Amino acid sequence: MKYEIIFFDLDATLYPDSNGLWSAILERIDLYMHERMSFAQEDIPRLRYDFFINHGTTLRGLQIHHQIDPIDYLDFVHDLPLQEYLSPDPRLREMLLSIPGRCWVFTNADSPHANRVLNILTIHDCFEGMIDVLMMDPLCKPREEAYLFALKHVGASDPERCVLLDDSVRNLIPAKEIGLFTVLVGSNGTHPGVDRSVADIHDLPKTVPEIWG
Numbered sequence: 001m002k003y004e005i006i007f008f009d010l011d012a013t014l015y016p017d018s019n020g021l022w023s024a025i026l027e028r029i030d031l032y033m034h035e036r037m038s039f040a041q042e043d044i045p046r047l048r049y050d051f052f053i054n055h056g057t058t059l060r061g062l063q064i065h066h067q068i069d070p071i072d073y074l075d076f077v078h079d080l081p082l083q084e085y086l087s088p089d090p091r092l093r094e095m096l097l098s099i100p101g102r103c104w105v106f107t108n109a110d111s112p113h114a115n116r117v118l119n120i121l122t123i124h125d126c127f128e129g130m131i132d133v134l135m136m137d138p139l140c141k142p143r144e145e146a147y148l149f150a151l152k153h154v155g156a157s158d159p160e161r162c163v164l165l166d167d168s169v170r171n172l173i174p175a176k177e178i179g180l181f182t183v184l185v186g187s188n189g190t191h192p193g194v195d196r197s198v199a200d201i202h203d204l205p206k207t208v209p210e211i212w213g
Helices: 021-036 041-055 058-066 070-077 090-098 111-121 144-154 169-177 201-207
Strands: 005-008 102-106 129-131 162-166 181-185 196-198
Touching: 005 144, 021 041, 021 058, 021 070, 041 058, 058 070, 070 111, 090 201, 102 144, 111 129, 129 144, 144 169, 162 169, 169 181, 181 201, 196 201
Parallel strands: 005 102, 005 162, 102 129, 162 181, 181 196
Antiparallel strands: none
16 A cells, blocks of 8 residues: 555654653653642652643643643743754655655644754655644644544545554554554554554664555
8 A cells, every 4th residue: 555644753753762852851841840830749740640641741731720821831841952862864864755655743742842853853854744732732642633633634535545653652542543554663562553663763664664655
């Protein structure tokens, strides 16, 4: 089958989780909840977990239960020196440009953060466009409606001709249920509810050659 749309998650998918950036973002989330919202530090892990389970992201939980400004939150948690974690990735760029289908970023982050990441990796022009968390508001992955929104936004008429790459099994399962081909990035082995796994995004051509037709 020829795949027409390839959706890529951003954080910990287009770059390895091992570089420390995603961990730094999580630390900034904790700091926001403590400094800006005065949550006790010992309560933050439980609250974040509850928001994640019940609402998909900490952001959505804070919006629903505490009416925070999402832009203020996103600016705060992404206020990091990305150059300390990321560098140009010509190998990734070459691979992305070789994909015959239309490539889109599909992320629970916001576009300013995503654009900074893509620019440092030098892959910004490898994508036709981006669907970010502000565009989806009030939706986000793993809500099924978020995937339907993404499909409609890019003009995909058949989910079975689309692929989603993500570092989260939780985000991939709903996509597979509505017909997308799913690829877990950053983990070895097989996982229930996911079509394929690739430990390193650079190995995609040999692991999922179907993307190239």
